[in-house]
Amino acid sequence: MTKQTGFQTARARYAAVFAVLLAAFAALIVWNINTGSVRIPVREIARILFTGAGDDTQVGIVWKLRMPRILAAAVLGGGLALSGFLMQTFFGNPIAGPFVLGISSGSKLCVALVMIVALRYFSFVSSWMLVLAAFAGALTAMAFVLLAARAIRQMSMLLVAGIMISYICSAVTEFLIAFAKDSDIVNLHSWSQGSFSGTKWSHVGVFSAIVLICLVLVFFMSKPIGAFQMGESYAQSMGVNVRRFRVALIFLSSLLAGCVTAFAGPISFVGIAVPHLIRLLLKTEKPILVIPASFLGGGVFCLFCDYIARTAFAPTDMPISTVTALFGAPVVIVMMIRRHRARL
Amino acid sequence: MNDAYFRTEGLTVGYNGKPLIRDIALGLRAGEILTLIGPNGSGKSTILKSITKHLSAIRGDAFIAGASVNAMNYKELSKKLAVVLTERLRGELLTCWDVVATGRYPYTNTLGILDAEDRKKVFAAMERVHAADLADKNFSAVSDGQRQRILLARAICQEPEILVLDEPTSFLDIRHKLELLGILRSMAKEKGITVILSLHEIDLAQKISDKILCVSGETISHFGTPDEIFREEIINPLYGIEKGSFNLTFGSVELPRPEGEPKVFVISGCGSGVRLFRRLQKAGLPFYAGILYENDIDLQVAAPLAARVITETPFLSIRDETYEAARSLMKQCEAVVCAGVPIGESNRRLGDLIREAGALGLLKEENALFHRQEAR
Numbered sequence: 001m002t003k004q005t006g007f008q009t010a011r012a013r014y015a016a017v018f019a020v021l022l023a024a025f026a027a028l029i030v031w032n033i034n035t036g037s038v039r040i041p042v043r044e045i046a047r048i049l050f051t052g053a054g055d056d057t058q059v060g061i062v063w064k065l066r067m068p069r070i071l072a073a074a075v076l077g078g079g080l081a082l083s084g085f086l087m088q089t090f091f092g093n094p095i096a097g098p099f100v101l102g103i104s105s106g107s108k109l110c111v112a113l114v115m116i117v118a119l120r121y122f123s124f125v126s127s128w129m130l131v132l133a134a135f136a137g138a139l140t141a142m143a144f145v146l147l148a149a150r151a152i153r154q155m156s157m158l159l160v161a162g163i164m165i166s167y168i169c170s171a172v173t174e175f176l177i178a179f180a181k182d183s184d185i186v187n188l189h190s191w192s193q194g195s196f197s198g199t200k201w202s203h204v205g206v207f208s209a210i211v212l213i214c215l216v217l218v219f220f221m222s223k224p225i226g227a228f229q230m231g232e233s234y235a236q237s238m239g240v241n242v243r244r245f246r247v248a249l250i251f252l253s254s255l256l257a258g259c260v261t262a263f264a265g266p267i268s269f270v271g272i273a274v275p276h277l278i279r280l281l282l283k284t285e286k287p288i289l290v291i292p293a294s295f296l297g298g299g300v301f302c303l304f305c306d307y308i309a310r311t312a313f314a315p316t317d318m319p320i321s322t323v324t325a326l327f328g329a330p331v332v333i334v335m336m337i338r339r340h341r342a343r344l
Numbered sequence: 345m346n347d348a349y350f351r352t353e354g355l356t357v358g359y360n361g362k363p364l365i366r367d368i369a370l371g372l373r374a375g376e377i378l379t380l381i382g383p384n385g386s387g388k389s390t391i392l393k394s395i396t397k398h399l400s401a402i403r404g405d406a407f408i409a410g411a412s413v414n415a416m417n418y419k420e421l422s423k424k425l426a427v428v429l430t431e432r433l434r435g436e437l438l439t440c441w442d443v444v445a446t447g448r449y450p451y452t453n454t455l456g457i458l459d460a461e462d463r464k465k466v467f468a469a470m471e472r473v474h475a476a477d478l479a480d481k482n483f484s485a486v487s488d489g490q491r492q493r494i495l496l497a498r499a500i501c502q503e504p505e506i507l508v509l510d511e512p513t514s515f516l517d518i519r520h521k522l523e524l525l526g527i528l529r530s531m532a533k534e535k536g537i538t539v540i541l542s543l544h545e546i547d548l549a550q551k552i553s554d555k556i557l558c559v560s561g562e563t564i565s566h567f568g569t570p571d572e573i574f575r576e577e578i579i580n581p582l583y584g585i586e587k588g589s590f591n592l593t594f595g596s597v598e599l600p601r602p603e604g605e606p607k608v609f610v611i612s613g614c615g616s617g618v619r620l621f622r623r624l625q626k627a628g629l630p631f632y633a634g635i636l637y638e639n640d641i642d643l644q645v646a647a648p649l650a651a652r653v654i655t656e657t658p659f660l661s662i663r664d665e666t667y668e669a670a671r672s673l674m675k676q677c678e679a680v681v682c683a684g685v686p687i688g689e690s691n692r693r694l695g696d697l698i699r700e701a702g703a704l705g706l707l708k709e710e711n712a713l714f715h716r717q718e719a720r
Contacts, residue, residue, distance in 0.1 A: 092434060223456035227449055230435040233398055238430075238449040238502075239422030285437045288455055 028303040077212040077302025078295035084271020097271030098257035102165030107134035107143025107261035120224035134235035134258035193319035194265035268326025354404035382559035426504035446499035469501035489520035546594025639640035
């Protein structure tokens with residue numbers, strides 16, 4: 001009997017968490033369209049979104065400026081949270097994530113390189129080139145992290161190695177930006193700080209395709225991920241080909257992290273804070289629930305943070321990482337303290 | 345070995361391509377229990393890990409019902425073989441039910457959702473190990489004994505044909521040890537599951553196993569039934585027992601006998617001496633014992649602990665030479681203690697020995713021995 005009620009309360013909790021996330025997601029989208037230097041009433045938004053008719057300036061603002069940016073925050077935020085979740089699974093460490101491990105910075109370096117070279121010699125950069133560069137950068141940084149992890153089997157050292165890689169890549173990126181043409185510097189600079197501004201519809205198509213395909217793949221990997229969370233040996237005894245699975249984890253997490261960096265630059269703390277908060281809310285680690293919830297949660301978190309980045313000092317945009325760090329870092333600190341206490 | 349359900353052929357195991365133990369050949373029938381014994385670091389875990397494919401074998405192969413383990417993929421293997429590892433099971437926020445349910449992994453659909461049949465099997469496995477009441481408990485919060493039972497339930501609901509357990513009784517108290525091994529025994533006999541495990545408690549190994557594998561160093565020193573293996577000439581060198589002793593009949597252990605010139609002679613019989621022998625050992629007082637019939641239970645403890653024991657063939661009256669041997673040892677002593685012994689027709693002369701000790705003024709109360717020692 002207790003078993004039955006146990007199941008029921010858990011189910012009710014899961015349903016509630018998803019309902020709240022979806023509601024927040026919808027509300028934040030409307031709110032983000034609504035506010036800015038031009039306020040657009042909610043009724044107008046509905047009309048513009050669903051019929052496409054309305055005041056020309058307002059339609060332009062909604063469709064050309066705000067919607068791509070909102071979709072970038074929603075989809076890339078979700079991708080980032082997912083990438084963080086995969087890295088945490090891979091390293092068995094809740095503090096792992098694309099930003100702290102230097103994966104984002106590796107992508108940033110490669111993207112900056114490609115942008116500068118391509119703009120100087122071809123004066124044209126395609127989205128796919130950027131994604132490819134970002135993916136290559138992410139994989140390279142990941143390779144270094146894995147080498148460090150193999151040499152020093154200690155979780156804290158892994159993070160130190162990641163942070164060092166991150167500093168080196170950022171430093172090199174700054175050098176590169178110094179060599180860029182003046183006209184590109186403004187754009188490059190705001191991108192290298194992390195921002196959703198300036199997203200174009202052509203970008204939206206590319207990153208949505210990549211992130212959503214990854215989301216589906218990851219979701220269908222939730223069974224082996226669940227096995228892997230119990231430890232490699234146990235996963236193997238349950239029939240998981242651990243070697244192949246690890247490669248899949250690395251590729252998917254790097255692709256997600258790279259894709260986000262290519263379009264929005266490095267964004268801090270989303271990858272760590274969101275999956276952790278989601279686990280706290282759901283009170284479970286089951287991937288089949290945590291994966292979709294983290295994706296939604298990442299979107300919600302980034303929509304919220306972008307709203308603040310956009311409006312706090314309007315008309316100037318703040319780098320998105322400033323805001324995500326403000327909300328994400330305390331979560332990480334609290335998590336570390338709680339874990340430490342739990343171990344005592 | 346052709347009727348063997350599980351067998352290994354020329355299996356050589358080790359780490360990083362370096363062979364540790366070579367050419368392991370063993371065969372088990374379905375439903376048999378094999379226990380690996382041997383000192384710490386002898387390679388028991390290495391062998392188990394190679395059987396479960398957590399380590400790739402350097403040479404040779406294992407076969408389950410004739411099918412090569414090397415050739416099997418992990419998924420196929422997971423339906424035949426389940427494990428209980430020493431490695432801590434990671435994963436947070438898992439209830440015991442969740443942990444057991446992971447045993448159904450090889451049988452569930454792509455997303456790993458349990459159906460009604462799976463749930464029934466998970467529940468049955470928990471009942472099997474008497475842990476159904478733990479279902480909602482957080483796995484990280486249960487005791488060592490409960491944890492092992494949950495891990496065993498997890499392995500059981502994987503419905504394996506072979507169950508491999510690496511030191512499943514470590515950290516368990518005696519009650520939980522017996523409970524766990526009892527479950528394994530009935531799994532093997534009722535369901536025909538072949539069990540391969542490693543144990544530190546050789547006394548338990550002797551009682552639970554159908555086959556024993558002695559692991560020490562380069563090669564397997566012995567493989568056989570407990571009757572063949574549990575002999576002094578095999579067990580003592582295997583563990584390098586020099587101090588203390590292991591009683592092969594009862595599986596009990598005794599600490600090393602006290603050294604020095606014995607000052608005490610103990611007369612006992614029918615179990616009355618066991619407690620006193622051990623008390624003398626603890627106090628470090630060397631002693632002689634006698635006259636004990638060779639079938640007397642006291643002899644099992646006196647033999648490893650006393651400096652010398654005077655014995656007599658069972659059912660005979662005490663002979664003159666035996667009596668004389670005892671009397672001369674007794675006279676070398678400062679004290680004679682009688683732990684109490686029933687005197688009858690055949691051991692009538694033991695009564696004489698006690699009277700003679702009394703006449704010599706040697707007969708002492710047991711506590712007097714230890715008072716003197718404490719005063720010193």
